Amino acid sequence: MPLSAAFTQLCLDLLGAANVVTEPERLRVYECDGLAAYRTPPDLVALPETAEQVLGLMRLCREHRVPVVPRGAGTGLAAGAMPVAGGIVVGLSKMSRILALDPLNRTATVQPGVRNLAISEAAKAHGLFYAPDPSSQIACSIGGNIAENAGGVHCLKYGLTVHNVLQVKLATIDGELLTLGGPGLDAPGYDLLALAIGSEGLLGIVVEATVRLLPLPPATRVLLAAFPSVEQAGAAVAAVISSGLLPAGLELMDNPAIRATDAFVHAGYPLDAAALLLCELDGLPEQVAADSERAVAVLAAAGASEIRIADDADQRKRFWAGRKAAFPAVGRIASDYYCMDGTIPRKHLAQVLRRISEMSAEFGLAVVNVFHAGDGNLHPLILYDSGSDGEFAKAEAFGGKILELCVAVGGTITGEHGVGSEKIPYMCVQFGAGELQQFLRLKQAFDPDGLLNPGKAVPTLHRCAELGRMHVHRGELPHPELDRF
């Protein structure tokens, strides 16, 4: 059902014409996020400038039963910010002020549209930084990071977004402003803060966040280790972690990734290596030196054919250049790529990478692997040509097989990108009816009419049944009253 003129007018009254987008050509900007293969044009985009305006919008949408899709910077890779027909998009890009930076307590309080990297830039003067660093950190915003529980290269040591956010102010669909969490180590009551983080905009809209800042490590060293086979590199990852080392980052690139990135940024990587690991160590200089010695020994024992060490900032930058440019570099060698995101227990890395390579041959689609190996978070890039009929569907099917493989070895269907619209079918693989039902009940406790980001993150049990994926439970699909979520 299209939006009524009356509703549109109420939005204009609330926000002013400068903050409401209704012209079709301007709406096109918002029809997808970073997963451009999934598109729906929105009817209206609201761009509130204050928390009060967000609360007002929520009350309007609740009253008029209009679905609400929150949107940060639109860099998400799982179509979590894809609009829904008959609904509005609430873009938080105009709420982009750093409200406070407290070096003594090491916190920053920011609006949701503040870019991830802008927090570290502001904190740098105080010798501090904000740890989670997704690849999109130049562009992505903290509200979106919270919605997706974003990770990044350094989450191996410093944790995901959930470990680095102390407090969130959440606008509910009722137009209430809830304060979740707080500055202390623990808060009484249920942990609504952890619940909100990673909830993909289904429980409310973040209008303010207080994040933890960490001291910049006094010393950093990056090791680059080349391996004659991907399996050996995968086994080396497990060996590094088992040795008791906790690198700040531990990344794996396979040969196609090495070649693509080297051709793009000339990082000087060993082009004949089957795989390379980048292992960043940070801390006090004494500790980095000791850790580095151990890491070199472990990597050598695991079969590294070459190990290089970068100590100064320029060298480190060169080592990281290829990794950081990997996605655009792959964009140069293929007309399109589909970036998957799954997590597996580290001990299965070698086995899963081998199986992905076999499936690549079966599907006839090339794969480039470049990912957060230290925490088992895979990012296979499936190369395809969107101009070729049915090729995206083939890429999607291949991606789905990879996710099912992740679940089969005890892993999960997402590491840091979220479920969004993209992975709804695989939620039915990951979870049983009991867990899904509890998710739906919980959603109902926040959003009884199912207006917040409908169709994302959590499938109804009927949707799973339609997909032929439901583990039927005691002979029937329980709880039809939960179907509207």
Next chain:
Amino acid sequence: MPLSAAFTQLCLDLLGAANVVTEPERLRVYECDGLAAYRTPPDLVALPETAEQVLGLMRLCREHRVPVVPRGAGTGLAAGAMPVAGGIVVGLSKMSRILALDPLNRTATVQPGVRNLAISEAAKAHGLFYAPDPSSQIACSIGGNIAENAGGVHCLKYGLTVHNVLQVKLATIDGELLTLGGPGLDAPGYDLLALAIGSEGLLGIVVEATVRLLPLPPATRVLLAAFPSVEQAGAAVAAVISSGLLPAGLELMDNPAIRATDAFVHAGYPLDAAALLLCELDGLPEQVAADSERAVAVLAAAGASEIRIADDADQRKRFWAGRKAAFPAVGRIASDYYCMDGTIPRKHLAQVLRRISEMSAEFGLAVVNVFHAGDGNLHPLILYDSGSDGEFAKAEAFGGKILELCVAVGGTITGEHGVGSEKIPYMCVQFGAGELQQFLRLKQAFDPDGLLNPGKAVPTLHRCAELGRMHVHRGELPHPELDRF
């Protein structure tokens, strides 16, 4: 309403007579937990031996609308396991097996009745340990730790229970078994694992947990610093943390605590110090040496009158002996004490300790302070005589004033003990109607009839209104339908 004979018989049929307690003299054991001032005799105690039996009990209780109070080792200090009239207690003490210990992945999978310390004892052979270490760790069980999100001396560096549990199997009141979390860094769907941890038995009963194990640090050093005033010791805590050090533990004892414990365990503490700090540093030997040098400089600059260093295991044990024996030591100098638990921002430590000392004079009740200073987690022990009429009520009132003070300076009413029955009134001080209402809705999503541990952790809005503490919201108390939770 007392339990029916039919319901009791169904429990006997399910568990066998050996696992059901109904004799009044045996029921007395369960009438309170570690907060013995709050007592209610239970009608029946069920002691299941398997997860299946827990699920069966839940179904029985749901069907017969019988309230369920889960109980671990009964060491809780906030009356979270106090029985309710007409309900049953489900004691998990017979589910006490370590099911698996995986040194490669560094995890242990245990039943809920496994003692906290038993996990570290089992892991020691592999050079590993389980980090959260509440004072009661010899006796308390992991199920209770999860229910209360337990902390301990080492949570400053290693986090609370929520940071050290990877997966929980939760029995719901419907008799469903939900698997929450998993071995990976992140899981899709809402973060039900974080939600369950610290939920004080109001959302379900933990029947299995997989916890993270950490490598035992290769080196440990403990510093003991004496201060001429409590204020200086409080300021020294803030200075240590601001310097960028992250001690494994940072504890404060005031003079009454020093004297009481030294008289008990002869730890050799400086008896004339107004306060002492115990600062434990761990890690690689090089790092511990460097950290220790910095810590000594910071403590000296903060006004320490004496600093002692313990390197070998015997010395360290002596330094810790007084701290670890503090509670029983205080039990020797007072007929009763009431242990409070609140958290404040570290920068307010000196100010809050001074105000507690003034209130101690106002109430005419002595206070002993011994607590986790590094994370601002206060544990004032209020001394009183339960034989003297009205003195516990006075201690309770004094404790309440301390909690209100914690909230006033931006802290919280509990650090690690939970809310239980004890702190219900102060939840109305800590939270507004919006947050409380969301807690109640969330409870409803797990337990629609309000059968799990009723009366604990989260007050109804009407209860807050009765207590005269509700911030009335838009002129009325909203949502009477939530009153039964």
